[in-house]
Amino acid sequence: LSLDKLPIKRLDSIEENGNERFPLDVDYDEKRVSLIRRIDFAWAIWQWQGMVENLQLAHQELSVIIDFINTVETNDAVTVASMTRPKSLPNEALSDLAVSAATKLQCYRQVGKYFKQSAKAFEQQVAREARFYGALIRLQQNWKVKRQRGNEGFTFDLFDNSYDQGRSSSMSTVRVNHDAAGMLAINVSPELCHSLQFGFVSETGIESSSDEECVKKTHSLLRDVHQAIFNEQVFDLVNREAFNTSTGFTLTGIRENYLQLSLGQGTSVYLSLVSTGQSNSTCYEIYIQQIYHEHIFGRGSEKGSYLLSHFFMSLAHRIFSTKILAELENVVFKVPYLQLISNPTWHSRGSSWTLFMEVPPSILRGKRQFWTKVVVIDDCISVKAEGSPNVSGLFKGKSEDTHSINKYDCNLADLPVIILQQVASQIINWLYHEALMVGIKANRDFLCLSFELEQGETLGLVANVDPKDSDGCISWSLVMEDSEVQKLHTNRKFLGPLSLELLYATLIDLIAFVS
Amino acid sequence: MDSQGQTTSLQRLQNVEKRIVKVLELAGGVMDELASPVGPRKDLVQNHCLEFMQLIKDIQVTLRDEIKSACEYRPFEKCDYGPRIANEIGFKKVEYVMSQLEAMKQTINEYNAAA
Numbered sequence: 001l002s003l004d005k006l007p008i009k010r011l012d013s014i015e016e017n018g019n020e021r022f023p024l025d026v027d028y029d030e031k032r033v034s035l036i037r038r039i040d041f042a043w044a045i046w047q048w049q050g051m052v053e054n055l056q057l058a059h060q061e062l063s064v065i066i067d068f069i070n071t072v073e074t075n076d077a078v079t080v081a082s083m084t085r086p087k088s089l090p091n092e093a094l095s096d097l098a099v100s101a102a103t104k105l106q107c108y109r110q111v112g113k114y115f116k117q118s119a120k121a122f123e124q125q126v127a128r129e130a131r132f133y134g135a136l137i138r139l140q141q142n143w144k145v146k147r148q149r150g151n152e153g154f155t156f157d158l159f160d161n162s163y164d165q166g167r168s169s170s171m172s173t174v175r176v177n178h179d180a181a182g183m184l185a186i187n188v189s190p191e192l193c194h195s196l197q198f199g200f201v202s203e204t205g206i207e208s209s210s211d212e213e214c215v216k217k218t219h220s221l222l223r224d225v226h227q228a229i230f231n232e233q234v235f236d237l238v239n240r241e242a243f244n245t246s247t248g249f250t251l252t253g254i255r256e257n258y259l260q261l262s263l264g265q266g267t268s269v270y271l272s273l274v275s276t277g278q279s280n281s282t283c284y285e286i287y288i289q290q291i292y293h294e295h296i297f298g299r300g301s302e303k304g305s306y307l308l309s310h311f312f313m314s315l316a317h318r319i320f321s322t323k324i325l326a327e328l329e330n331v332v333f334k335v336p337y338l339q340l341i342s343n344p345t346w347h348s349r350g351s352s353w354t355l356f357m358e359v360p361p362s363i364l365r366g367k368r369q370f371w372t373k374v375v376v377i378d379d380c381i382s383v384k385a386e387g388s389p390n391v392s393g394l395f396k397g398k399s400e401d402t403h404s405i406n407k408y409d410c411n412l413a414d415l416p417v418i419i420l421q422q423v424a425s426q427i428i429n430w431l432y433h434e435a436l437m438v439g440i441k442a443n444r445d446f447l448c449l450s451f452e453l454e455q456g457e458t459l460g461l462v463a464n465v466d467p468k469d470s471d472g473c474i475s476w477s478l479v480m481e482d483s484e485v486q487k488l489h490t491n492r493k494f495l496g497p498l499s500l501e502l503l504y505a506t507l508i509d510l511i512a513f514v515s
Numbered sequence: 516m517d518s519q520g521q522t523t524s525l526q527r528l529q530n531v532e533k534r535i536v537k538v539l540e541l542a543g544g545v546m547d548e549l550a551s552p553v554g555p556r557k558d559l560v561q562n563h564c565l566e567f568m569q570l571i572k573d574i575q576v577t578l579r580d581e582i583k584s585a586c587e588y589r590p591f592e593k594c595d596y597g598p599r600i601a602n603e604i605g606f607k608k609v610e611y612v613m614s615q616l617e618a619m620k621q622t623i624n625e626y627n628a629a630a
Contacts, residue, residue, distance in 0.1 A: 105550050112546030119539035126532040137525050160596045230600045286607050293604060297597035
């Protein structure tokens with residue numbers, strides 16, 4: 001049931017004069033509140049009051065304690081004597097234990113995992129470094145290794161104290177790097193191309209090859225750089241000498257890393273620094289390296305600043321010797337019974353050859369080998385040949401004692417003639433001795449062997465030499481002479497070039513004719 | 516332990532590094548064992564620890580020896596760069612001579628073939 005309020009206002013009061021006083025209009029909420037107010041809460045207020053009082057008391061006590069604690073903290077008046085935890089209940093203790101045990105186990109697991117990970121990482125790093133240091137220590141057996149400051153990196157030091165400081169090469173220090181796999185690698189840069197070197201590729205190409213190949217390749221690179229530095233030094237020294245001394249050569253051209261010199265007689269040479277790929281070692285390059293090596297590293301230092309002169313004189317001698325050899329070969333080629341032997345002199349400015357002639361054996365054992373020696377020092381030719389025998393020396397053993405030695409100095413143009421003459425003379429000597437052995441008296445001239453006939457005539461075998469003769473350079477003639485009217489009646493029979501066997505046969509015939 | 520004569524210094528030091536790795540692995544193994552939910556196996560832990568101590572001892576002994584002998588090592592006392600260049604020159608000489616001999620051999624072969 002809900003009751004609507006009648007729109008009748010209740011009378012609050014009536015005054016004497018008849019005014020009606022109505023109550024004020026109160027809304028619904030206010031009415032409720034006023035009704036609630038009419039309830040008697042006395043008993044509840046009483047309990048509430050007690051709680052408020054208790055809280056106020058507790059608050060007061062806490063304030064006191066807080067003040068106390070603050071005072072104790074500042075240590076002004078009192079300090080803490082002891083503190084006791086409130087005793088924990090059994091279930092609290094157990095749960096604490098369980099938590100700490102679980103935490104401990106977890107920590108152990110984490111530490112275990114950390115150790116194992118560290119072991120693995122360390123193992124990998126150790127393996128990487130083992131390759132690097134293994135390679136480094138092998139290379140260190142041959143090359144100086146220097147450590148950079150601050151523990152960062154190594155370098156190969158190719159510098160040599162013996163070198164001149166003036167041209168100190170930027171190549172002397174080679175950094176040691178790591179490639180992507182951590183292995184040792186060096187970077188020899190292409191700028192070295194302009195000197196004695198190669199344009200070598202940097203480390204990127206080496207990864208796929210084995211450690212052994214890497215070490216070998218690095219070692220090979222270092223060798224090349226080391227040699228390049230040396231060659232630069234040699235070139236510098238040659239350069240300096242070319243300007244200071246001029247014995248035996250003239251400086252005719254200069255370019256960067258290039259020198260041109262003239263040795264006279266139409267010979268010009270050059271010396272240059274090129275990339276190793278281009279250069280082809282000739283004996284001259286090797287020789288110049290050798291003599292300068294001795295100079296730089298201390299041993300052959302007497303020559304001092306005349307190394308270049310010496311080198312070029314050696315070169316000139318070499319060229320001259322080649323011409324001489326050509327002449328000798330020409331002669332030996334044309335004369336079948338001559339042999340050519342080269343004699344080593346172990347001297348860069350001296351050469352020597354021997355021409356041997358072996359005569360056919362006869363019934364009587366005479367001397368069979370005759371030699372002619374050609375010695376060239378710088379551009380001086382000397383010819384030595386066995387000549388006529390000495391009687392006194394015949395009983396001694398050595399050839400130098402048994403025979404006289406003919407000695408001549410000559411020039412290149414005359415060399416073939418002189419040699420041929422010596423050989424022809426040796427043949428004459430041989431034939432002469434063969435005749436003597438059988439008791440025939442003969443006369444001997446340099447190139448003529450003659451026999452006396454009755455009536456004062458002479459029959460002779462005459463040698464004629466001509467190096468340009470293509471049939472054979474030594475040819476023979478029989479000559480009959482009337483001694484009284486010398487050379488008025490001369491009968492000459494040309495025999496041409498003869499082998500030694502034929503000559504011997506001819507001699508036998510002559511002997512038979514004469515006796 | 517490797518005897519000094521058979522291995523190089525570098526190899527001995529590399530062995531030390533391998534032992535360190537092993538030591539770390541053992542420590543990890545022990546920790547894993549302690550973290551096991553059923554509790555650690557006593558004999559396993561004991562063996563690991565024994566091995567651990569032995570390895571540590573080996574490492575110490577080797578390092579001590581290496582440090583002592585390292586003091587005697589003087590790197591590159593005698594520089595052989597000069598003789599090295601002499602060798603290179605000698606090598607080139609041999610190469611050159613061989614090429615000359617090769618040419619001579621060829622000449623002889625040609626001569627024999629023509630004859």
